[in-house]
Amino acid sequence: MAVIEYIDAIRLAMKEEMERDEDVFVLGEDVGLKGGVFTTTKGLMEQFGEMRALDTPLAESAIAGVAIGAAMYGMKPIAEMQYSDFMFPATNQIISEAAKIRYRSNNDWSCPLVIRAPIGGGIFGGLYHSQCPESVFFGTPGLKIVAPYRAYDAKGLLKAAVRDPDPVLFFEHKKCYKLVTGEVPDTDYIVPIGEANVLREGDDITVISYSLPLHFIEQAAAELEGEGISTHILDLRTIQPLDKEAVLEAVRKTGKVxxxxxxxKTGGVGAEVSAIISEELLFELDAPIMRLCGPDVPAMPINPPGEKFFMLNKDKVKEAMRNLALY
Amino acid sequence: MIEIVVPQLAESLVSATIDKWLKQPGDWVDIYEPICEILTDKVNAELPSTVSGTLMKILVGNGETVPVGTPIAIMEVEGEAADTGTVASGGTANTTSATAHVGAALSTSAGTAISDADAPMRGRFSPAVQQLATEHNLRLSEVPGTGLGGRITRKDVLAFVASGAAGKSSGASQATQVSSASMDPKAQVRSSGIHLSESPRLPKIEVEGSNAPSRGETFIDVTPIRSTIARNMRQSVSEIPHAWTMIEVDVTNLVLLRNKLKDEFMKREGVNLTYLAFLLKAVVNAIKDFPIMNSVWAVDKIIVKRDINISLAVGTEDSVMTPVIKNADHKNVAGLAKEIEELARKTREGKLTLSDMHGGTFTVNNTGSFGSILSYPIINYPQAAILTFESIVKRPVVINDMIAVRSMANLCLSLDHRILDGVICGRFLQRVKENLESFTTDSKLY
Known part of the structure; x- marks a missing residue:
């Protein structure tokens, strides 16, 4: 098994799915000739031609709208939003059209669409290249949302998303692209949507997360082990639908989450996870449910100290984990 | 002093390689003057200094790749004293004290209960704790609390239950003070093994706190060497898919040869002429014919090592070391015998140096020395295979449809199945067998 970068795993998933199924195609800004601003779609136009690696105008509502139409006609589009920040002009298409087509047509029509969007900060992108839009789409029935952290999951979840009969939002963290590497089989496999994954077993505290922060959590857990704190880490992988059973099982291990x-923080995925735990597991809790999230400010600052303040890092995560362990 | 760090040169970049230093320690550098050239996936650039001053020290050399944010050089700013350095170290000190605090908190998990006065959280029980207390019929006042403000945590309850104190607490709570020192400190931990020339040193035994009388258990501190062995073994079995095979060898002629030469050899060289020396010679010659045995798995390639450096597993009373015979293919049987004696002596005396331990490419374990006739060795990570030399025993053997009494020995081989398969290992073992069986009473040692 080769060790490859997160971004390569995403590219590999698209390549394999396009080879497997002629109906799969990618569309988005600069995905064809340039191969994507992050090089995520590099080589796809050369291999599959410009009709299957489609450069679009700078109009996200059109990208989503075209993709929805194609999907309803039986194609399997992978629409790329260059940055998830630019996704909001397409919100109406995604929430009011894609998410509702199966329901509204009484199961006559479906919309097998994937929308890929790079989320998150840490790359000095400032206000409009750093947002995490999960909470905007989270809680919209009819949408599935995945946010992989490991390279293995990035490939497996993207392939599962392409084969899913309903719309899937694929949130890839742009800071993970080159930061996260891992063993990825070059064979055909999928990671099922809706299943969380235990990254580390432990019995003092449980940490539940998804996407980039898991990188810091894993580092912090390794360091805290030296202090005698044993950490149980759950990677949600899919944030809608949430893997409720896995969440409850992970919390039962330690009673501290x-x-x-x-x-x-406000209205984020963590609020829902917390609510599920308190609904189901009151009598097994040994400490208040704690959350560590980005601050409730409008956007990522453009200046480096501001970004550093805004972003999570190993030290912030480690301190929160230690405080919970000490409780 | 100011640290120059690797800047974020482009979004999504996480590391950079120092290509060339343009300034050397002691050089004066103006602000914005390039101090080195760096390479990344996206750009190659000159790195300008962020201050004017003297370059004091280079931390990252030419050609090294480091993550963004790593300090690469230290600059002394013009007219500045060295006192700004303390700002950074203050943070570190904080962390250390917090660390110590956690360590202390957790290590007292079986320790004494904290009195209510300085434990404001002592009487506040979480739902989990109350549920467990009901389940195990505990009186929580007897459970020591290690959480914040003396709070009893879920783990405290679980530890209390596991320690066996729970059963007693429902009855006479005073009984928890019983004979924690009742175990026999002279009890031996290991008594088997015919190679043990002396009784093992007494392990350092730690008795659990008075709240947890332990019966029938003793605790042995894990020594650093034990811990290293554990880590290496675990890494090997979890990363390497092991396979195993065995062959038997007729060493009758070798036994005759050694008996003929050993006294003379002892007189002349002052060391024992062991069977192991002959085996090593046979193994080294077989590796020369099958160099793939001398290799390492590197995910996208297999690295075949040119030098044949044999790691020799040498057991002591409480550990096993694998000192290395370097360039074993350059030595004859006599040279190998001397080297074996030397490494075994150094191991027993604890005088192995780091250089004695490094560079092994294939491991041989003389398991016969402690009476084994069959063993399943764990590969010495990251090598490709390990071979054991089992006891030589006299057995009836059929040769040309006649029964003869011959000296027989088993050779066992564990192999990394990512690199090696049955056929190549079978051939390799056959070659070792041929080499061993081809010794005759006329064979020369030198």
């Missing part, structure tokens, strides 16, 4: 995400 910390939920971490980069999206801001």
């Amino acid at each position: 910390l939920i971490v995400h980069e999206d801001n």
Whole structure:
């Protein structure tokens, strides 16, 4: 098994799916000739031609709208939003059209669409290249949302998303592209949507997260082990639908839970996870449910100290984990 | 002093390589003057200094790749004293004290209960704790609390239950003070093994706190060497898919040869002429014919090592070391015998140096020395295979349809199945067998 970068795993998934199924195609800004601004779609136009690696105008509502139409006609589009920040002009298409087509047509029509969007900060992108839009789409029935952290999951979940009969939002963290590497089989496999994954077994505290923060959590857990704190880490992988059973099982292990995400705290995924735990597991809790999230400020600052303040990092995560362990 | 760090040169970049230093320690550098050239996936650039001053020290050399944010050089700013350095170290000190605090908190998990006065959280029980207390019929006042403000945590309850104190607490709570020192400190931990020339040193035994009388258990501190062995073994079995095979060798002629030469050899060289020396010679010659045995798995390639450096597993009373015979293919049987004696002596005396331990490419374990006739060795990570030399025993053997009494020995081989398969290992073992069986009473040692 080769060790490859997260971004390569995403590219490999698209390549393999396009080879497997002629109906799969990618569309988005600069995905063809340039191969994507992050090089995510590099080589796809050369291999599959410009009709299957389609450069679009700078109009996200059109990208989503075209993709929805194609999907309803039986194609399997992978629409790329260059940055998830630019996704909001397409919100109406995604929430009011894609998510509702199967329901509204009484199961006559479906919309097998994937929308890929790079989320998150940490790359000095400032206000409009750093947002985490999960909470905007989270809680919209009819949408599935995945946010992989490991390279293995990035490939497996993207392939599962392409084969899913309903719309899937694929949130890839742009800071993970080259930061996260891992063993990825070059064979055909999928990671099922809706299944969380235990990254580390432990019995002092449980940390639940998804996407980039898991990188810091894993580092912090390794360091805290030296202090005698044993950490149980759950990677949600899919944030809608949430893997409720896995969440409850992970919390039962320790009775102390910390939920971490980069999206801001109020109304985030962590609020829902916390609510599920308190609904089901009151009598097994040994500490208040804790959350560590991005601050409730409008956007990522453009200046480096501001970004550093905004972003999670190993030290912030480690301190929160230690506080929970000491409780 | 100011640290110059690797800047974020482009979005999504996480590391950079120092190509060339343009300034050397002691050089004066103006602000914005390039101090080195760096390479990344996206751009190659000159790195300008962020201050004017003297370059004091280069931390990252030419050609090294480091993550963004790593300090690469230290600059002394013009007219500045060295006192700014303390700002950074203050943070570190904080962390250390917090660390110590956690360590202390957790290590007292079986320790004494904290009195209520300085434990404001002592009487506040979480739902989990109350549920467990009901389940195990505990009186929580007897459970020591290690959480914040003396709070009893879920783990405290679980530890209390596991320690066996729970059963007693429902009855006479005073009974928890019983004979924690009742175990026999002279009890031996290991008594088997015919190679043990002396009784093992007494392990350092730690008795659990008075709240947890332990019966029938003793605790042995894990020594650093034990811990290293554990880590290496675990890494090997979890990363390497092991396969195993065995062959038997007729060493009758070798036994005759050694008996003929050993006294003379002892007189002349002052060291024992062991069977192991002959085996090593046979193994080294077989590796020369099958160099793939001398290799390492590197995911996208297999690295075949040119030098044949044999790691020799040498057991002591409480550990096993694998000192290395370097360039074993350059030595004859006599040279190998001397080297074996030397490494075994150094191991027993604890005088192995780091250079004695490094560079092994294939491991041989003389398991016969402690009476084994069959063993399943764990590969010495990251090598490709390990071979054991089992006891030589006299057995009836059929040769040309006649029964003869011959000296027989088993050779066992564990192999990394990512690199090696049955056929190549079978051939390799056959070659070792041929080499061993081809010794005759006329064979020369030198």
